[in-house]
Amino acid sequence: MINRLSLLFITQLLCVQLYAQVKVDQLLTENLNNPESVENTTPRFSWKLITTQANTTQTAYELTVMSGNKSLWNSGKVNSDQSIFVPYGGSTLQSGDKYSWKVRIWDNKQKASAWSTPAYFRLALTKADWKAKWIEPGYEEDSVLRPSPIFKTTFKAGKKIASGIAYITCHGVYEGTINGKRIGEAYLTPGFTDYVKRLQYQAYDVTNLLQNGDNNIELTLGSGWFRGIVGWWNQNNHYGKTLALLYQMQVTYTDGTKETLISDENWQCSTGKIAYAEIYNGETIDNRKSSTTWYPVKVVNYSMDNLVPTTSELVTKHETFKPLAVITTPKGETVIDFGQNLSGFVHFKASGKAGDSIILEHGEVLDKAGNFYNANLRTAAAKDVFILNGKGEEYFEPHFTYHGFRYVRVKGSVKPEQMEAVALYSDCPLTGTFECSNPMINQLQHNILWSQNDNFVDIPTDCPQRDERLGWTGDAQTFSKTAAFNRNVNNFFAKWLKDLAADQLPNGAVPFVVPNLMGDAAAAAGWADAATVIPWTIYQAYGDKKMLSDQYPSMKAWVEFIKSRTHNDLWDNGFQFGDWLSYRADGLTENTANTDSYLVAQCYYAYSTQLMINAAKTLGKQEDVEKYSALLKRIKEAFFTEYVTPKGRIMSNTQTAYVLALQFDLLPENLRPIAAKNLAANIASYKYHLTTGFLGTYFLTNVLSNHGYIDVAYKLLLQDTYPSWLYPVKMGATTIWERWDGMRPDSTFQTTDMNSFNHYSYGAIGEWMYRVVAGIDMDPSVPGYKKIRIKPQPGGDLTYAKASLETGYGKVGVDWKIKDGKFTMDVEIPANTTAEIFVPATDGYEQKNVGSGKYHYESVGTTLINKGLTVKENK
Template sequence: MKKHILLLLFTCFTMIAFGQTELRNLTVENLSNPIGIGVKTPRFSWKLVSSKRNVKQAAYEIQVKEGKNTVWASGKVASEASIFTKYAGSPLVSNAKYIWQVRVWDNQGKTSKWATASFGTALLHSNEWKATWIGSGLKSDTVNGVVPMFRKSFLANKKIASAKVYVTSRGLYEVQINGKRMGDSYLSPGWTSYDKHLQYQTYDVSNLLSEGKNAIGVLLGSGWYRSRLGWENKQNIYGKETGLLFQMVIKYADGTTETVVSDTSWKASNSHITYSEIYNGEVQDARLEQKNYSVASFDDSKWSTVVSKDFPTNYITAAINEPIRKHENLKPIAVLTSPKGETILDFGQNLAGWVKVSVQGKAGDIIKLSHVEMLDKKGTPYFENLRSAKAQAIYTLSGNGIETFEPHFTTFGFRYVKVEGITGKINPDDFTAIALYSDIKKTGAFETSNAYINKLQSNIRWSQRGNFLDVPTDCPQRDERLGWTGDAEVFSRTAAYNFNVDQFFAKWLIDVAADQKENGAVPFVIPNALKGSFFDMPVGAAGWSDASIIIPYNMYVSFGDKEVVERQYPSMKAYLNYVRGAAKNDLWNTGFQFADWLSYRVDDSKGMIGMKSAITDNYLVAQCFYAYNTEIMIKAATLLGKTDEVQEYQSLLERVKKAFQTEYMTASGKLISETQTAYILALQFDMLPENLRAQAVERLVKNIEGYEYHLTTGFLGTPFLNPVLTRFGRNDVAYKLLLQDTYPSWLYPIKAHGATTIWERWDSMKPDGTFQDPSMTSFNHYAYGAVGDWMYRTIAGIDTKEAEGAGYKSIIIKPEIGGNLTYAKGSLETNYGLVSSSWRIENNKFILDVEVPANTNATIEFPTNKIETIKENKAVLNAKTKTVGSGKYHFEMEL
């Protein structure tokens, strides 16, 4: 025993002393040990970890095996590439499990141990679907009718080695096998442009099956497929009939296989869910529940036979993104009584999800939960901003002891819940609010010495959680909840700091291309649930439709994922061509525009005394975004080696800027719109001649001073406000705007009204405690949270170089101090590992700690002009900047 302990200690000591490189976080297609990828040439990534400095990968070797057979041996490849290395072996087969391992050689002569992970394939060819679409055939199975149940029993008369299920639906499915729920995902298969793009999910159900009799049970809700979407009460947008497609492949111990599929041998019946709809909520009657309907012994003799459907399968693909899962559980922080005597639970946090409740009562008792975001200043639940969404969960008790309820196929946006139907004193422990959102992994952390800024960061993160339910929505509560492209576009870079959203956006961008118009215009919401409405126009709008160009490139910059740009490039190009066609002489001054949506208006909250509305010319905004799109297309074409198109777009960009200067600028550089947004966009996208930019900055600053250091920007100006000020040396003004706590500002909702998420309007609740126009007042709307990007990049100082180091291969550490902050720290789990920047000020001394992951480098720029005082540990640097390799670094300097 002593020998073993000594050997272990010696091994650990040796690894620490000699800094052996380890490999961690192995992923395939951005997923850890996925079981159902549908990619024929998947991409492998891994992270190097070493306690030594300046470690880089010099070479790698990958081996992939199926069973005992090696299907790919890369051999030793001299390369630093450790992310998105593409498979190059024998063709993968469907429904198989592969073990892969990787080792690396570093630049210091060390070889890592082999690191091992796995991945499984789904159905790699569409003709491998043996299942057929089935519908319930029940008369009650309508958009607002009873949720149907499906059932199938079967025999497995051999010892089972493994089993997988491939399943999707037109609607939302929930599966049980032998009385146990399959998987931990919710609202599957998610929301896509169902008539053009439908994903299926893969589940390992080996532990749910048993030798002998087995049974499958499925609930199938209307979900996004046929519930009404949007505010015009349009239902059945993708079809009137839901459907199930289910295929289970069982592998027996003797090497044989058996397939169980959806077909007309299945049966159907009504469930106890008598109503389920995205906006209105769900109604359940426990007295109607057919318990144990998914166990083999259940008597289904009174169930009816299902009907087959000829729905297509040619565009069904394996899911590439993370499913929606349950996350935070919150208990009420207070039980309140409104002036009307209503009982209200306060969960302390605005979130998207639902409430799980355990109650006891008589058969026929009805419990009603009504969800709202806010109480008015009298303490009454504020339902008006839900518009026509009822947002209720209604449960009828069976009377059989303690009963537990939660919804299946709906969600709510709420902080408060009005409870009806419970007699006597409510026990808050009987209620749990559960947050639901896509299972994107947290990557960023950010904190400062200012509690309000920390709360702002928390609110940004919670709004992202509440609106990243398979689709990046605008809000989670009212009769909307749509994938507005403008909201997603302005927030995408901030989103990529907080969470790993590479696959989340990759999936959504497929629908962007699928719903793109023939002329290249991109709808304002994706999936395009507004078909046939006023907003379903064959035109593009600046800042909205160009999410098709901006987001793919942002994902490349944030994650180093070139394939997203490759796949989306035809869509990106088609949209730019649309804009070129809509423009006249390179001036985009036609068509509908949202422009700087929800910018400051005097009539909002009665305005600030003596101030004027900050309305920016619609087409000035459009021209700036025309340039922005063109600039990104230059970068994308360069990335993909499209030399001719690079030259074409460079020439176009020059003409677009010249047209801007002719149309919107005087000879002295004054813009036709004297607003913050006008100058911000003109400066951000270099629309002004270089010799006129300084005066533009002064005009911008004077405007901000004229509004007493309040911002007046809307959705399109806000993301660039602080970055422009920082870029042009006015970080002092940027910090004043960030720390402003009266309306309009980022901190006003927090300080005045205790906001826990980002609001749609700067004054969704006005200073006097009344509400903005309820027709468009959301309290969970992440667009203005786009300032989070600046907070990470400027306060913590963490950024990446685009051209030579996207995805944090080449890192920038450049903290900018201000706002009387005494410390700030930020970190980001990149595809290479953890980057962190932590600084504090003590006795006029600036102390900076930096961590750089292996296989990368970082350029650190110090926020002092006293270069002679900059020290790393005790060594004087005598330089304003320092480029370092991986490792942990400690710097001190005088300010």
């Protein structure tokens, strides 16, 4: 008989190794690798400790910042284990200047590391540094097609060049070349912001593009979000009617002298091959056209006050896909299947006669008959046209558009093997991996990641394909925690939260979409709460206290807005989306969800207030802690009085009602088990199907596992009939759908009015898969995974799960298996952290407190019964 925990051995794999010196590596400045435009004038530095030695921590560091060969600041030996967000502490740094830094550390054996390889950063420009002038086309534009303007100038370098830095922005979107070579690797720059309030510029090291003597500089502009078609209401010219360029380049010569080239009246302009370019509608490139006639430019006096440096990852090319299949549809059309629903475009080579055209139309799915389908794109044409000049093999690639697609309908003569789909999304580093023994769950994880990729195109969009692609706040807040597992989204969300604060209405209301293209459409619960939820989520995931501090006024303004709209602490007025697109709710009209929308609003009021308390405690704002703690007490009392019966039944009696009340701690302790039981019973009544929408789905499995119903959570996760997470997987999805039944079991479609097949909201289950199934979590009192918690909760029929997360300190890894009654688990903990590892035992878990290293655990007789992990005795 095996009693209690049958741990055969617990092995620390590296404990007997000889001492290996710690290496300091992966240096980041403000979360970026060698950034060219750091906004923070007291930048923060982060590094990782690389070692094979177990139980390694940092006990001290020394950091030095250099300007050329001159030391600006040396921290001296600082007795601290801090290795992320260490602030600069020297004399004032100069805007536009380049600096290098390096660091060394002392470990807990009092051994000093070698100095790291230096990293560098460049401080952003101040407004006073801008000498360039805004320039616009000096010719009369075609007001219908609005072909892309090209701006050019020449620059003569009379001496040997040491370096060149170009600063570029525009009204619209731009691409540039110097001497025929592309400037940078980014697309759709300067990115999507409210151009009037916050206009990003990019800084590029163009040293390698410049040459002694004559240099040719060209910038081409597209309408982009500035004046392009945005929204299903097909609005043009939201921020302005005319495209404009701002360009400034500083060249430093080897003799130390400097020269500045600026956009001004000396530039010329024309049009070229890009005859038409709209983000929704696609691009037309006519290779027969060239820039033969050049016109003077118009200098215009626009303010520089809205210029901000880019502080997040730019949109770049990523994976490429060759055709998976070439289909001749029942209608006789040629359709290319690239095998993955993605955001981006197709590029190809082709030959033909002058005037021949190749037309590509993009869609996400085929219809029931197998024909090309794009009705769900609504008014977005998503059509690229390439007109050949007939001069041999020609290359086509769009510049100022992108599409959401898996299938492309092709008209014209092009060889499919010459075509390639290119994924286009923000270059946020991949941090998470997850897999398990169930191939459908693995496909679900794939779909979650790809919907994140496809919708993180400078902002968190709702979808990449139709006439929308807007920064819906509700979608972003529900998904933000899952996003932070899959990729490093610290800078991505920090940037977007600044956009949110800039667009927040004077009364504190948060718009439905950010950037705000919808005017006064604002203040819906679960949407506007992005103002509080995402800052706290990002702070927890990365330990970025500055971001939390920066957003605190926005957080507070939102909660104060809700407070101003309540009576007797109850928020029961105004438009609410409610639990959007819940089971059998069409989502097209107000209050169609089957959970009372004002109940949802009151729950989120409590949630945002709790997050205000958390933020105030973190930032040392004790007066606000007391103020909002008293408010939260009243909010909970108002909720209980309005929506809960004395026996614990909640108004609406839906899954979402119970989920939100339990997740946000709105019930007295004695009623929580009753509410959890009611939730489980509701799920059972639907034969273990979920009925939740955008707001309820995220927390559903969390609440179940937190309240003793892990078995029910797994039944939901593994359900593969509608409505469920795996139903779209079974139907062949490669991304997350907007609706549970976007494609019905008979292969017909939901309404064309709103039926995206690439919408990440329901992918919020991803964080539960990382955190509960695999077991990677953090101690909530110590943000950023400085203190790690490993506690897998196996269930269902899963026989293994494996996941990893690259944190600010290094890789956390878990790999557990159940085979022949034996449970094994391998765990990896990065240097400079500690961990609580919970190993399955007969009476729950056995806790092990460890330092960094690799660990192996085994136990015999492990089995799963009912509501948790136990160890069954072998007899």
